[in-house]
Amino acid sequence: MAVTDLLVIITAVLLNRIPGIYFPSSFLSITPVCSLMISLIYASRDCSVWLTVVFTVDRFVVICCPRLKRKYCTEKMAIIIIGTVCTAGCLKSIPWYFLHEPIYIMNNIPWHCKMKEIFYTSPVWGAFLWIDCIVTPCLPFFLIILLNALTVRFILAANRNHRRLRAQIIRENQNDTELENRRKSIILLFAVSGSFILLWMTYVVYYFHRLLFPHYLINGFSDPQFILQESANMLQLLSCCTNTFIYVVTQSKFRQELKNMVEYPLNLLPKLSR
Numbered sequence: 001m002a003v004t005d006l007l008v009i010i011t012a013v014l015l016n017r018i019p020g021i022y023f024p025s026s027f028l029s030i031t032p033v034c035s036l037m038i039s040l041i042y043a044s045r046d047c048s049v050w051l052t053v054v055f056t057v058d059r060f061v062v063i064c065c066p067r068l069k070r071k072y073c074t075e076k077m078a079i080i081i082i083g084t085v086c087t088a089g090c091l092k093s094i095p096w097y098f099l100h101e102p103i104y105i106m107n108n109i110p111w112h113c114k115m116k117e118i119f120y121t122s123p124v125w126g127a128f129l130w131i132d133c134i135v136t137p138c139l140p141f142f143l144i145i146l147l148n149a150l151t152v153r154f155i156l157a158a159n160r161n162h163r164r165l166r167a168q169i170i171r172e173n174q175n176d177t178e179l180e181n182r183r184k185s186i187i188l189l190f191a192v193s194g195s196f197i198l199l200w201m202t203y204v205v206y207y208f209h210r211l212l213f214p215h216y217l218i219n220g221f222s223d224p225q226f227i228l229q230e231s232a233n234m235l236q237l238l239s240c241c242t243n244t245f246i247y248v249v250t251q252s253k254f255r256q257e258l259k260n261m262v263e264y265p266l267n268l269l270p271k272l273s274r
Contacts, residue, residue, distance in 0.1 A: 005240035007044035031102040031110035039097040046089035059189040060147045064154040191246045199239035206232040
Protein backbone atom coordinates (compact mmCIF):
# COMPACT_ATOMS: atom_id res chain seq x y z
CA MET A 1 0.00 0.00 0.00
CA ALA A 2 2.76 2.43 0.92
CA VAL A 3 4.72 1.73 -2.27
CA THR A 4 1.77 2.08 -4.65
CA ASP A 5 0.53 5.22 -2.88
CA LEU A 6 4.01 6.69 -3.19
CA LEU A 7 4.07 5.81 -6.90
CA VAL A 8 0.81 7.75 -7.36
CA ILE A 9 2.41 10.81 -5.78
CA ILE A 10 5.55 10.45 -7.92
CA THR A 11 3.78 9.89 -11.25
CA ALA A 12 0.72 12.13 -10.81
CA VAL A 13 2.27 15.01 -8.86
CA LEU A 14 6.05 15.11 -9.21
CA LEU A 15 6.23 13.99 -12.86
CA ASN A 16 2.92 15.28 -14.19
CA ARG A 17 1.26 18.18 -12.37
CA ILE A 18 4.33 20.12 -11.21
CA PRO A 19 6.18 19.94 -14.59
CA GLY A 20 2.93 20.65 -16.46
CA ILE A 21 2.38 23.87 -14.47
CA TYR A 22 5.91 25.17 -13.90
CA PHE A 23 7.90 23.52 -16.74
CA PRO A 24 5.45 23.19 -19.67
CA SER A 25 8.21 22.85 -22.29
CA SER A 26 10.22 20.09 -20.64
CA PHE A 27 10.81 16.67 -22.23
CA LEU A 28 7.95 15.33 -20.11
CA SER A 29 5.60 17.28 -22.39
CA ILE A 30 6.67 15.36 -25.50
CA THR A 31 3.68 13.30 -26.62
CA PRO A 32 5.14 9.76 -26.27
CA VAL A 33 6.49 10.61 -22.81
CA CYS A 34 3.25 12.34 -21.86
CA SER A 35 1.22 9.28 -22.98
CA LEU A 36 3.51 6.98 -21.02
CA MET A 37 3.12 9.10 -17.89
CA ILE A 38 -0.67 8.99 -18.19
CA SER A 39 -0.55 5.20 -18.44
CA LEU A 40 1.71 5.02 -15.38
CA ILE A 41 -0.66 7.28 -13.43
CA TYR A 42 -3.61 5.01 -14.16
CA ALA A 43 -1.54 1.92 -13.35
CA SER A 44 -0.36 3.23 -9.98
CA ARG A 45 -3.86 4.53 -9.20
CA ASP A 46 -5.49 1.17 -9.89
CA CYS A 47 -2.87 -0.68 -7.85
CA SER A 48 -3.34 1.72 -4.95
CA VAL A 49 -7.13 1.42 -4.99
CA TRP A 50 -7.24 -2.36 -5.29
CA LEU A 51 -4.60 -2.91 -2.62
CA THR A 52 -6.90 -0.91 -0.33
CA VAL A 53 -9.65 -3.39 -1.27
CA VAL A 54 -7.30 -6.31 -0.63
CA PHE A 55 -6.45 -4.81 2.76
CA THR A 56 -10.19 -4.62 3.55
CA VAL A 57 -10.61 -8.27 2.51
CA ASP A 58 -7.64 -9.22 4.66
CA ARG A 59 -9.13 -7.54 7.74
CA PHE A 60 -12.50 -9.17 7.03
CA VAL A 61 -10.91 -12.63 6.89
CA VAL A 62 -8.87 -12.05 10.05
CA ILE A 63 -11.88 -10.86 12.06
CA CYS A 64 -14.77 -12.88 10.64
CA CYS A 65 -13.28 -16.07 9.15
CA PRO A 66 -10.87 -17.72 11.62
CA ARG A 67 -10.79 -20.99 9.67
CA LEU A 68 -9.98 -19.31 6.37
CA LYS A 69 -7.43 -17.10 8.13
CA ARG A 70 -4.93 -19.98 8.45
CA LYS A 71 -4.89 -20.56 4.68
CA TYR A 72 -5.40 -17.01 3.44
CA CYS A 73 -3.32 -14.85 5.81
CA THR A 74 0.12 -16.18 4.86
CA GLU A 75 3.19 -14.54 3.38
CA LYS A 76 3.00 -16.68 0.23
CA MET A 77 -0.63 -15.78 -0.37
CA ALA A 78 0.13 -12.09 0.22
CA ILE A 79 2.88 -12.17 -2.43
CA ILE A 80 0.57 -13.87 -4.94
CA ILE A 81 -2.31 -11.44 -4.38
CA ILE A 82 -0.14 -8.32 -4.45
CA GLY A 83 1.62 -9.54 -7.61
CA THR A 84 -1.70 -10.32 -9.29
CA VAL A 85 -3.22 -6.95 -8.39
CA CYS A 86 -0.20 -4.99 -9.61
CA THR A 87 0.09 -7.00 -12.84
CA ALA A 88 -3.60 -6.57 -13.61
CA GLY A 89 -3.39 -2.84 -12.86
CA CYS A 90 -0.46 -2.40 -15.26
CA LEU A 91 -2.11 -4.41 -18.05
CA LYS A 92 -5.37 -2.48 -17.66
CA SER A 93 -3.56 0.86 -18.08
CA ILE A 94 -1.88 -0.02 -21.41
CA PRO A 95 -4.80 1.19 -23.62
CA TRP A 96 -4.49 4.69 -22.17
CA TYR A 97 -1.14 5.04 -23.95
CA PHE A 98 -2.82 4.75 -27.37
CA LEU A 99 -5.68 7.16 -26.62
CA HIS A 100 -3.66 10.36 -26.97
CA GLU A 101 -2.30 12.43 -29.82
CA PRO A 102 -0.15 15.59 -29.93
CA ILE A 103 -1.72 19.03 -29.63
CA TYR A 104 0.84 20.44 -32.04
CA ILE A 105 4.09 19.43 -33.77
CA MET A 106 7.15 21.70 -33.71
CA ASN A 107 10.38 20.83 -35.52
CA ASN A 108 9.03 17.31 -36.11
CA ILE A 109 8.56 16.83 -32.36
CA PRO A 110 5.01 16.14 -31.08
CA TRP A 111 4.12 18.11 -27.96
CA HIS A 112 1.54 17.57 -25.18
CA CYS A 113 -1.39 15.15 -25.16
CA LYS A 114 -5.06 15.33 -26.03
CA MET A 115 -7.68 12.65 -26.43
CA LYS A 116 -8.12 11.31 -29.95
CA GLU A 117 -11.43 12.06 -31.62
CA ILE A 118 -12.12 8.33 -31.97
CA PHE A 119 -12.32 8.14 -28.18
CA TYR A 120 -15.59 10.10 -28.29
CA THR A 121 -17.10 8.28 -31.30
CA SER A 122 -15.95 4.66 -31.06
CA PRO A 123 -18.24 2.29 -29.11
CA VAL A 124 -15.18 0.18 -28.25
CA TRP A 125 -13.46 3.03 -26.45
CA GLY A 126 -16.77 4.03 -24.90
CA ALA A 127 -17.13 0.53 -23.47
CA PHE A 128 -13.54 0.68 -22.25
CA LEU A 129 -14.25 3.93 -20.40
CA TRP A 130 -17.32 2.44 -18.70
CA ILE A 131 -15.37 -0.69 -17.74
CA ASP A 132 -12.58 1.48 -16.36
CA CYS A 133 -15.10 3.41 -14.27
CA ILE A 134 -16.69 0.21 -12.95
CA VAL A 135 -13.36 -1.42 -12.09
CA THR A 136 -11.98 1.77 -10.50
CA PRO A 137 -13.49 3.13 -8.34
CA CYS A 138 -17.15 1.90 -8.43
CA LEU A 139 -16.50 -1.79 -7.71
CA PRO A 140 -13.97 -1.01 -4.95
CA PHE A 141 -16.56 1.31 -3.36
CA PHE A 142 -19.14 -1.48 -3.33
CA LEU A 143 -16.73 -4.11 -1.99
CA ILE A 144 -15.36 -1.89 0.78
CA ILE A 145 -18.82 -0.86 1.97
CA LEU A 146 -20.11 -4.46 1.81
CA LEU A 147 -17.15 -5.96 3.65
CA ASN A 148 -17.21 -3.23 6.28
CA ALA A 149 -20.92 -3.84 6.87
CA LEU A 150 -20.35 -7.59 7.26
CA THR A 151 -17.40 -6.97 9.57
CA VAL A 152 -19.42 -4.61 11.79
CA ARG A 153 -22.27 -7.11 11.92
CA PHE A 154 -19.90 -9.87 13.00
CA ILE A 155 -18.21 -7.72 15.65
CA LEU A 156 -21.49 -6.56 17.14
CA ALA A 157 -22.71 -10.16 17.36
CA ALA A 158 -19.38 -11.31 18.85
CA ASN A 159 -19.44 -8.52 21.44
CA ARG A 160 -22.97 -9.43 22.50
CA ASN A 161 -21.96 -13.07 22.92
CA HIS A 162 -18.84 -12.01 24.81
CA ARG A 163 -20.81 -9.94 27.31
CA ARG A 164 -23.41 -12.70 27.71
CA LEU A 165 -20.83 -15.38 28.48
CA ARG A 166 -18.31 -13.24 30.30
CA ALA A 167 -19.49 -14.16 33.77
CA GLN A 168 -19.30 -17.86 32.93
CA ILE A 169 -15.82 -17.84 31.43
CA ILE A 170 -12.95 -18.51 33.77
CA ARG A 171 -10.21 -17.24 31.48
CA GLU A 172 -11.67 -13.77 31.36
CA ASN A 173 -8.43 -11.85 30.73
CA GLN A 174 -7.68 -13.82 27.58
CA ASN A 175 -11.06 -12.99 26.05
CA ASP A 176 -10.68 -9.33 27.00
CA THR A 177 -7.38 -9.33 25.12
CA GLU A 178 -9.07 -10.79 22.05
CA LEU A 179 -11.78 -8.16 22.28
CA GLU A 180 -9.15 -5.40 22.49
CA ASN A 181 -7.29 -6.78 19.46
CA ARG A 182 -10.54 -6.93 17.53
CA ARG A 183 -11.29 -3.32 18.47
CA LYS A 184 -7.88 -2.15 17.22
CA SER A 185 -8.36 -4.02 13.95
CA ILE A 186 -11.72 -2.42 13.32
CA ILE A 187 -10.37 1.06 14.08
CA LEU A 188 -7.58 0.55 11.53
CA LEU A 189 -10.00 -0.91 9.00
CA PHE A 190 -12.46 1.96 9.20
CA ALA A 191 -9.73 4.61 9.28
CA VAL A 192 -8.26 3.37 5.98
CA SER A 193 -11.44 2.40 4.13
CA GLY A 194 -13.44 5.34 5.53
CA SER A 195 -10.91 7.92 4.36
CA PHE A 196 -10.76 6.18 0.98
CA ILE A 197 -14.54 6.44 0.50
CA LEU A 198 -14.76 10.07 1.65
CA LEU A 199 -11.83 11.30 -0.43
CA TRP A 200 -12.83 9.38 -3.58
CA MET A 201 -16.50 10.38 -3.45
CA THR A 202 -15.96 13.64 -5.34
CA TYR A 203 -13.98 11.82 -8.03
CA VAL A 204 -16.83 9.33 -8.52
CA VAL A 205 -19.30 12.22 -8.98
CA TYR A 206 -16.94 13.88 -11.48
CA TYR A 207 -16.38 10.60 -13.34
CA PHE A 208 -20.09 10.02 -13.90
CA HIS A 209 -20.54 13.65 -14.94
CA ARG A 210 -17.81 13.24 -17.54
CA LEU A 211 -19.40 10.02 -18.83
CA LEU A 212 -22.82 11.64 -19.17
CA PHE A 213 -21.48 14.85 -20.76
CA PRO A 214 -18.33 13.85 -22.71
CA HIS A 215 -18.45 16.85 -25.07
CA TYR A 216 -18.78 19.52 -22.39
CA LEU A 217 -16.17 22.25 -22.87
CA ILE A 218 -14.67 23.97 -19.84
CA ASN A 219 -14.82 27.76 -20.03
CA GLY A 220 -12.15 29.16 -17.76
CA PHE A 221 -10.98 28.49 -14.23
CA SER A 222 -14.31 29.55 -12.70
CA ASP A 223 -16.28 26.91 -14.62
CA PRO A 224 -18.09 24.56 -12.17
CA GLN A 225 -16.83 21.47 -14.00
CA PHE A 226 -13.24 22.69 -13.80
CA ILE A 227 -13.64 23.27 -10.05
CA LEU A 228 -15.21 19.82 -9.65
CA GLN A 229 -12.47 18.22 -11.73
CA GLU A 230 -9.57 19.79 -9.85
CA SER A 231 -11.19 19.19 -6.46
CA ALA A 232 -11.71 15.53 -7.36
CA ASN A 233 -8.09 15.14 -8.47
CA MET A 234 -6.80 16.88 -5.35
CA LEU A 235 -8.84 14.70 -2.97
CA GLN A 236 -7.92 11.57 -4.92
CA LEU A 237 -4.20 12.32 -4.54
CA LEU A 238 -4.73 13.24 -0.89
CA SER A 239 -6.21 9.77 -0.35
CA CYS A 240 -2.89 8.21 -1.31
CA CYS A 241 -1.17 10.27 1.41
CA THR A 242 -3.67 9.65 4.20
CA ASN A 243 -3.93 5.88 3.68
CA THR A 244 -0.22 5.37 4.24
CA PHE A 245 -0.17 7.80 7.16
CA ILE A 246 -3.13 6.14 8.88
CA TYR A 247 -1.74 2.66 8.41
CA VAL A 248 1.70 3.29 9.83
CA VAL A 249 0.64 5.63 12.65
CA THR A 250 -1.87 3.13 14.01
CA GLN A 251 0.82 0.47 14.37
CA SER A 252 2.35 0.40 17.85
CA LYS A 253 5.65 -1.01 16.58
CA PHE A 254 5.99 1.84 14.09
CA ARG A 255 5.29 4.42 16.78
CA GLN A 256 7.93 2.85 19.00
CA GLU A 257 10.50 2.87 16.19
CA LEU A 258 9.66 6.50 15.43
CA LYS A 259 10.16 7.35 19.10
CA ASN A 260 13.52 5.52 19.09
CA MET A 261 14.61 7.45 15.99
CA VAL A 262 13.83 10.79 17.67
CA GLU A 263 15.48 9.80 20.96
CA TYR A 264 18.63 8.34 19.39
CA PRO A 265 20.42 11.63 18.52
CA LEU A 266 19.37 13.08 21.89
CA ASN A 267 20.92 10.11 23.71
CA LEU A 268 24.00 10.32 21.50
CA LEU A 269 24.80 13.97 22.34
CA PRO A 270 25.91 13.33 25.96
CA LYS A 271 28.24 10.59 24.76
CA LEU A 272 29.83 12.84 22.14
CA SER A 273 30.33 15.67 24.60
CA ARG A 274 32.46 13.52 26.90
